[in-house]
Amino acid sequence: MWAAKASGQQHVTLPAFGVGLKVVRQGSDKGEVEDLTKEFLAESQEGLERMELCLTELEKRPDDDELVAEIFRAVHTIKGTTGFLGLGRVERLAHAGESLLGALRDHKLAVSTELISGLLELLDGLRRILQTIEETGTDGQRASDNDSELIARLEELKAGGVAANGAPASQDQAPFDKFGAGPSTGPGQVAVRPPQSSVQDAEQPALPVVASSVPVAAASSAQDKTLRIDVDVLNRMMNLVGELVLTRNQILRSTPGAKNFPELARRLDSVTAELRENVMQARMQPVGYLFRKFPRLVRDLAATCGRQVRIEFEGQDTGLDKSLIEAVRDPLTHAVRNAVDHGIEPAQERVEAGKPAEGVVRMRAYHQSGSVVLEVTDDGAGISTERVLLKAMERGLVTPEHAGSMTQREALQLIFVSGFSTAKQVTSISGRGMGMDVVRTNVEKVGGSVELESQPGSGTTVRMRVPLTLAIIPALVLESGGQNFALPQNSLVELVYVPHHEAGQSVERMGTTDLYRLREGLLPLVWLDRLLALEQGAHDETHDFYIAVVESEGCRFGLVVDDLKAPEEIVVKPLSSQLREIGVFSGATVLGNGTLALILDVAAIGARAGVRPATEEIHVVGADRAQADTAQRELAQIEMQSAMVIYETGSRVSANENEAGRMAMPLSAVERIETVPLREIEYAGGRAVLQYRGELIPLEDDGNVLHALAEAETNLSPGDAAKDGRTATVLICLRPEAHGVRRVGMVVRRVLDVSAGRLLAADAAASGDQLAMVKDRVTTVHRGFAQMAGPQTAILKEVA
Amino acid sequence: MRDAAEPRTDAGDTLSICSLRVGAALFGIDTSQIREVLGTACPQRVPLAPEYIAGVLPYRGEVLTTVCFRALLGLECWAGGNCVLVFDDEENEERFGLMVDGVGGVIAVHRDALEANPGGLDARSQELFDGAYKLPSGLMVRLDPQRLRPSRLAESGLFGGVSGSHGRVKQERQGEQG
Numbered sequence: 001m002w003a004a005k006a007s008g009q010q011h012v013t014l015p016a017f018g019v020g021l022k023v024v025r026q027g028s029d030k031g032e033v034e035d036l037t038k039e040f041l042a043e044s045q046e047g048l049e050r051m052e053l054c055l056t057e058l059e060k061r062p063d064d065d066e067l068v069a070e071i072f073r074a075v076h077t078i079k080g081t082t083g084f085l086g087l088g089r090v091e092r093l094a095h096a097g098e099s100l101l102g103a104l105r106d107h108k109l110a111v112s113t114e115l116i117s118g119l120l121e122l123l124d125g126l127r128r129i130l131q132t133i134e135e136t137g138t139d140g141q142r143a144s145d146n147d148s149e150l151i152a153r154l155e156e157l158k159a160g161g162v163a164a165n166g167a168p169a170s171q172d173q174a175p176f177d178k179f180g181a182g183p184s185t186g187p188g189q190v191a192v193r194p195p196q197s198s199v200q201d202a203e204q205p206a207l208p209v210v211a212s213s214v215p216v217a218a219a220s221s222a223q224d225k226t227l228r229i230d231v232d233v234l235n236r237m238m239n240l241v242g243e244l245v246l247t248r249n250q251i252l253r254s255t256p257g258a259k260n261f262p263e264l265a266r267r268l269d270s271v272t273a274e275l276r277e278n279v280m281q282a283r284m285q286p287v288g289y290l291f292r293k294f295p296r297l298v299r300d301l302a303a304t305c306g307r308q309v310r311i312e313f314e315g316q317d318t319g320l321d322k323s324l325i326e327a328v329r330d331p332l333t334h335a336v337r338n339a340v341d342h343g344i345e346p347a348q349e350r351v352e353a354g355k356p357a358e359g360v361v362r363m364r365a366y367h368q369s370g371s372v373v374l375e376v377t378d379d380g381a382g383i384s385t386e387r388v389l390l391k392a393m394e395r396g397l398v399t400p401e402h403a404g405s406m407t408q409r410e411a412l413q414l415i416f417v418s419g420f421s422t423a424k425q426v427t428s429i430s431g432r433g434m435g436m437d438v439v440r441t442n443v444e445k446v447g448g449s450v451e452l453e454s455q456p457g458s459g460t461t462v463r464m465r466v467p468l469t470l471a472i473i474p475a476l477v478l479e480s481g482g483q484n485f486a487l488p489q490n491s492l493v494e495l496v497y498v499p500h501h502e503a504g505q506s507v508e509r510m511g512t513t514d515l516y517r518l519r520e521g522l523l524p525l526v527w528l529d530r531l532l533a534l535e536q537g538a539h540d541e542t543h544d545f546y547i548a549v550v551e552s553e554g555c556r557f558g559l560v561v562d563d564l565k566a567p568e569e570i571v572v573k574p575l576s577s578q579l580r581e582i583g584v585f586s587g588a589t590v591l592g593n594g595t596l597a598l599i600l601d602v603a604a605i606g607a608r609a610g611v612r613p614a615t616e617e618i619h620v621v622g623a624d625r626a627q628a629d630t631a632q633r634e635l636a637q638i639e640m641q642s643a644m645v646i647y648e649t650g651s652r653v654s655a656n657e658n659e660a661g662r663m664a665m666p667l668s669a670v671e672r673i674e675t676v677p678l679r680e681i682e683y684a685g686g687r688a689v690l691q692y693r694g695e696l697i698p699l700e701d702d703g704n705v706l707h708a709l710a711e712a713e714t715n716l717s718p719g720d721a722a723k724d725g726r727t728a729t730v731l732i733c734l735r736p737e738a739h740g741v742r743r744v745g746m747v748v749r750r751v752l753d754v755s756a757g758r759l760l761a762a763d764a765a766a767s768g769d770q771l772a773m774v775k776d777r778v779t780t781v782h783r784g785f786a787q788m789a790g791p792q793t794a795i796l797k798e799v800a
Numbered sequence: 801m802r803d804a805a806e807p808r809t810d811a812g813d814t815l816s817i818c819s820l821r822v823g824a825a826l827f828g829i830d831t832s833q834i835r836e837v838l839g840t841a842c843p844q845r846v847p848l849a850p851e852y853i854a855g856v857l858p859y860r861g862e863v864l865t866t867v868c869f870r871a872l873l874g875l876e877c878w879a880g881g882n883c884v885l886v887f888d889d890e891e892n893e894e895r896f897g898l899m900v901d902g903v904g905g906v907i908a909v910h911r912d913a914l915e916a917n918p919g920g921l922d923a924r925s926q927e928l929f930d931g932a933y934k935l936p937s938g939l940m941v942r943l944d945p946q947r948l949r950p951s952r953l954a955e956s957g958l959f960g961g962v963s964g965s966h967g968r969v970k971q972e973r974q975g976e977q978g
Contacts, residue, residue, distance in 0.1 A: 573861075575863055578850075595844060
């Protein structure tokens with residue numbers, strides 16, 4: 001979406017920009033010319049990036065005229081602008097490229113690998129010059145900066161192609177001669193080779209291509225500091241700022257006691273929220289922007305390593321903050337390089353292993369509960385645990401005894417240790433013993449994490465999880481040792497309250513680990529106040545406490561805290577480097593009451609307390625990597641998804657005791673459980689609705705709970721204090737519908753428990769209601785929600 | 801540093817110095833190096849952080865790491881109010897706070913009144929102080945905010961580092977007791 005917009009803009013703005021330049025130059029202000037050059041650099045680099053993408057696309061779809069036109073435009077624009085700026089060198093090179101592309105556009109040439117390679121060289125040539133301009137301010141007219149060879153090669157390609165097509169070559173040659181691009185710039189240096197030799201010449205594209213991969217990484221520094229924002233977004237922001245100023249003026253004139261003060265405060269609230277959203281939106285960029293350079297990278301790498309590799313993308317629209325896009329650029333490059341160089345096997349090996357000759361590198365991006373996940377998956381040989389361990393022992397990173405007791409997961413983690421590389425041969429691309437440790441350091445620098453999964457024979461996945469640092473995340477504020485902390489909701493699984501009379505006997509010990517029996521499993525406990533060396537609350541038998549069951553990176557443990565405060569949407573602020581070093585805090589936030597709270601990093605807390613991930617290994621024999629992946633993901637979800645919220649519906653006054661019975665709802669369908677004051681429930685057209693976070697959601701009240709509550713209310717005397725305090729419990733649910741999901745509120749009498757449950761096969765006798773076995777009792781699952789737990793049940797049966 | 805901080809406002813050889821009180825001693829910081837004086841503040845403690853980190857404060861949309869000057873001097877914590885000054889951390893492009901007992905007035909001091917750190921200072925003082933002004937009323941120890949940057953304090957290793965490993969040991973020990 002962005003690319004399309006940008007290209008449209010570029011086409012329109014640049015000629016205008018050129019005209020403007022002429023005027024400016026009459027005034028001849030050096031600073032202004034510098035500004036224009038800077039602008040030119042940013043725009044050109046953007047253009048080249050698009051061109052790169054189009055070129056690799058063109059190789060796959062040689063007949064696409066649109067792509068050729070797009071590439072032509074990019075080069076043409078650069079040529080046009082450089083003319084005004086007096087950058088002769090770029091102009092000459094761009095011109096040579098343009099005339100080659102012109103021939104291609106007019107179908108005088110056919111797309112071939114040599115042609116693409118030649119054009120990519122042109123691209124690198126242009127990039128090199130742009131870099132020189134950025135560094136020195138001129139396009140480097142020194143003798144060493146000579147492009148005549150490249151220009152000659154482009155000419156050859158054109159002449160060769162045109163001659164082969166039988167088109168009249170002399171006619172097209174004319175513009176070249178006029179500009180004197182080749183011979184006149186470097187007299188005596190260019191031997192204009194006869195067209196026949198071009199075929200041999202082009203047969204070795206690998207070398208120049210590899211040589212060019214360095215400037216690719218170094219380029220685009222001017223562009224990193226700028227951001228394209230939709231004018232509409234900017235206008236909206238300006239409007240909101242105007243609104244904010246108006247509101248401020250009114251508030252300054254008002255007093256807290258004034259009649260309109262609450263209204264002003266509300267307006268301030270909504271304007272702030274909207275402005276915040278807009279700014280965030282402006283900073284968000286689709287990761288597709290980041291993916292753009294990879295087709296080229298993979299193409300070049302594959303050529304150098306002699307592999308056949310295809311690259312696939314998924315989730316390019318996933319938004320990621322601008323600052324994070326920069327932060328994950330290098331780690332992603334490392335991961336892709338590793339995948340092509342070490343992951344994908346040579347074609348022959350692949351065929352022998354029963355895989356298609358062409359390997360696939362898949363880059364995926366998606367949002368997962370408040371963080372962005374970037375995956376690089378290859379379907380190559382996978383990582384051999386034995387070799388990793390062998391190498392680690394060789395390097396002295398682990399002792400043989402230790403290695404023997406390591407799980408597969410632990411062994412794979414060794415790859416992240418500095419100075420580790422498993423490549424049999426050190427190649428020029430990767431395998432210098434740096435790579436994965438750099439990936440990890442860089443991702444962790446922005447508060448992210450890296451995971452590695454590998455199945456020998458079927459491939460490897462590098463998964464980077466980056467937080468939305470600037471984002472506003474839902475968190476639960478809790479208290480421990482007299483201090484407030486924020487726990488991100490995304491790592492929170494459930495909360496357990498341990499009343500004081502149970503506190504003594506509910507915690508059991510095994511070795512030095514405290515354990516809590518949570519339903520059928522044993523949950524390791526981590527006492528937050530002890531871990532953080534805080535003043536300890538009295539955790540004796542007379543004191544109640546809460547257990548926040550958290551999960552991160554495969555570890556599940558209970559974090560023991562003194563008290564729970566309100567859930568809040570918090571703005572994550574980074575800590576200074578000193579405090580980041582402590583490791584257990586991922587940031588800080590200002591709470592609603594103006595105080596600061598530190599944000600807990602659940603993974604780090606688990607690691608510090610020594611909680612090990614539960615080792616679940618799945619052995620899939622001969623299965624496709626993707627399949628194994630899904631299976632694993634789904635297996636992980638079983639526990640979560642088949643968890644059921646059990647609640648009581650219907651009213652206490654109901655005559656039929658069965659009707660006021662237990663019902664269950666898949667936990668995954670329940671977003672929140674809210675206690676809503678009765679007076680906040682409104683009626684529209686006879687139906688109960690609730691204003692919930694700026695959204696109007698319908699309420700379903702199958703058991704007439706609201707009616708019963710209202711009746712109970714009328715029975716109270718008008719002045720009764722309890723009248724205003726009446727509340728209803730509402731489950732905010734996501735109901736699956738034909739087009740995605742819809743949010744509905746479910747009024748229930750009370751929530752009983754959350755427990756693991758299993759759907760039972762639909763039974764005709766049960767009048768179509770879906771039943772589930774929860775806590776050894778048959779419970780009706782709320783209509784329309786069974787499918788939220790549906791797909792998992794099938795797997796559950798398989799596994800069983 | 802000292803030369804760079806030459807105040808533009810002072811005509812001749814005088815510097816304007818902001819005086820600070822910590823315990824019984826008087827300290828001074830060049831006013832041009834101070835970004836802001838916050839007045840009394842109550843930083844949120846950060847568990848496991850080094851002793852000399854008083855905590856974090858909200859400051860203009862950022863989280864300000866605040867250094868406790870009393871802790872650096874090895875003094876006991878003092879309940880009698882405080883004052884936080886904000887400085888730029890030039891190296892890390894961050895800001896940090898310094899918590900002192902109180903801020904006095906701005907004094908004009910002659911450049912020549914500055915004496916470099918004498919040789920007999922202990923390593924900690926040598927690290928923290930930046931000479932002293934010989935005022936008629938007594939000595940005013942000059943401080944250079946860049947020497948008080950949290951990152952530099954951590955690097956020097958003189959004031960105790962991150963107490964993370966310490967905390968862990970403690971946790972284990974308690975675990976055994978419980």
